[in-house]
Structures are given as C-alpha cells and as structure tokens.
Amino acid sequence: KQEVTQIPAALSVPEGENLVLNCSFTDSAIYNLQWFRQDPGKGLTSLLLIQSSQREQTSGRLNASLDKSSGRSTLYIAASQPGDSATYLCAGLSGTYKYIFGTGTRLKVLA
Amino acid sequence: GAGVSQSPSNKVTEKGKDVELRCDPISGHTALYWYRQSLGQGLEFLIYFQGNSAPDKSGLPSDRFSAERTGGSVSTLTIQRTQQEDSAVYLCASSPGLRNGYTFGSGTRLTVV
Numbered sequence: 001k002q003e004v005t006q007i008p009a010a011l012s013v014p015e016g017e018n019l020v021l022n023c024s025f026t027d028s029a030i031y032n033l034q035w036f037r038q039d040p041g042k043g044l045t046s047l048l049l050i051q052s053s054q055r056e057q058t059s060g061r062l063n064a065s066l067d068k069s070s071g072r073s074t075l076y077i078a079a080s081q082p083g084d085s086a087t088y089l090c091a092g093l094s095g096t097y098k099y100i101f102g103t104g105t106r107l108k109v110l111a
Numbered sequence: 112g113a114g115v116s117q118s119p120s121n122k123v124t125e126k127g128k129d130v131e132l133r134c135d136p137i138s139g140h141t142a143l144y145w146y147r148q149s150l151g152q153g154l155e156f157l158i159y160f161q162g163n164s165a166p167d168k169s170g171l172p173s174d175r176f177s178a179e180r181t182g183g184s185v186s187t188l189t190i191q192r193t194q195q196e197d198s199a200v201y202l203c204a205s206s207p208g209l210r211n212g213y214t215f216g217s218g219t220r221l222t223v224v
C-alpha cells in the first residue's frame with residue numbers, strides 16, 4: 001500500500017532564498033509523481049509531473065526530481081518570492097491507479 | 112470545457128438532508144476522480160471512474176455516499192442523510208487516462224449544520 005509523507009509540515013523563509021521540499025513514498029513501483037500547489041480556500045494546481053522513466057522535470061523556477069530506488073522526490077524552488085506562499089502537495093500513482101497524497105508542506109515566503 | 116468545473120462552489124445543508132455535488136471534467140478525459148479534504152487534513156480518495164469500466168468505490172466512507180457518471184462525462188456525488196462529519200471540501204479531478212496526471216476543479220465546500 002502506497003503511503004506518502006512530506007517533510008517539513010511548515011516552512012518559513014525570507015524572500016530570495018532557494019528551498020527544497022521533500023516527499024517520500026513507500027511503494028517504489030511508482031508510475032508517476034505529481035507536485036501540486038494549493039492556495040487557501042482554492043483547489044489544487046498542478047506544478048510538475050514526473051513519469052517513472054524520468055528523473056526530473058523543470059518549469060521556470062521549479063525543479064522536481066524523482067528517485068524511485070530511495071522512495072524520494074524533491075521540489076526545488078529557486079529565488080523564492082512572496083507569491084510562492086502556499087501549501088505544496090506531492091502525490092504518487094502506483095498500481096491502484098489513484099494518486100495517494102501527502103499531507104503537504106505549508107510554505108510562507110517573507111517579503 | 113477548458114478546465115474541470117464543479118458546482119456548487121459552496122453548499123450549506125442541514126443535518127439529515129441529501130446533497131448532490133456535480134463535476135464536469137475536461138472534454139475527452141476518460142478518467143474522473145472524487146476526493147475530499149477535511150479541515151487541516153490531507154486528500155482522501157473516494158471513487159474513480161475510467162471509461163466504461165466498473166468504478167473503483169473503495170474509498171467511499173459509508174453507504175450514504177454514492178456517485179455516478181452519465182455518458183462518460185458529468186459526474187454527480189450524492190451524500191444521503193448528511194452528518195456533520197461530512198463537512199469538507201469535495202474535489203473532483205480528471206485525466207486523459209489512468210496513468211496520467213490530474214487536473215483538479217476548484218472544489219465544493221460542504222458545510223453540514
């Protein structure tokens with residue numbers, strides 16, 4: 001059974017700092033790993049999708065990596081901005097064909 | 112449509128009443144999923160539909176919850192005899208297939224009073 005854990009639960013950083021959010025999963029037979037952003041009171045916005053054959057994906061200041069053997073994914077945010085403040089969720093897709101979500105990292109970027 | 116559309120965006124109902132939540136997926140997406148997010152909690156899988164296959168109902172918390180997807184498009188999640196613990200945000204997502212990424216709607220916030 002796939003379980004997904006995100007550390008830390010909350011993070012507060014000054015503007016401009018580079019930061020890493022961590023996601024770990026228990027089932028290495030993972031098909032995809034997807035990172036989302038959720039703003040308060042809103043739905044989830046997809047940031048990056050990494051398929052099992054890929055090691056990383058990049059979009060602008062965001063870079064996500066996937067290491068199936070260690071059961072880890074990281075989301076790297078470069079030059080953080082106050083607008084990056086949100087909750088970041090990772091989710092893993094494996095044999096049950098439904099994404100299992102972590103409980104998220106709540107990020108606050110201070111101006 | 113251009114995105115996943117959910118309605119209503121907010122619903123307040125009295126305990127014991129039935130509610131229906133609607134999800135209109137992205138055109139052409141064969142897979143549709145329902146999740147719920149309780150205050151301060153993670154996303155909890157409820158049910159998914161894929162094409163004409165039997166839905167995976169393994170996440171429905173009780174027999175008060177049911178869902179259908181008509182014509183392979185719009186889906187309705189029905190909660191009968193609502194309880195206060197049903198209060199949550201109900202999120203719908205669709206994807207082109209079972210091994211693709213999700214696109215979420217903006218959710219329905221259900222409050223049972």
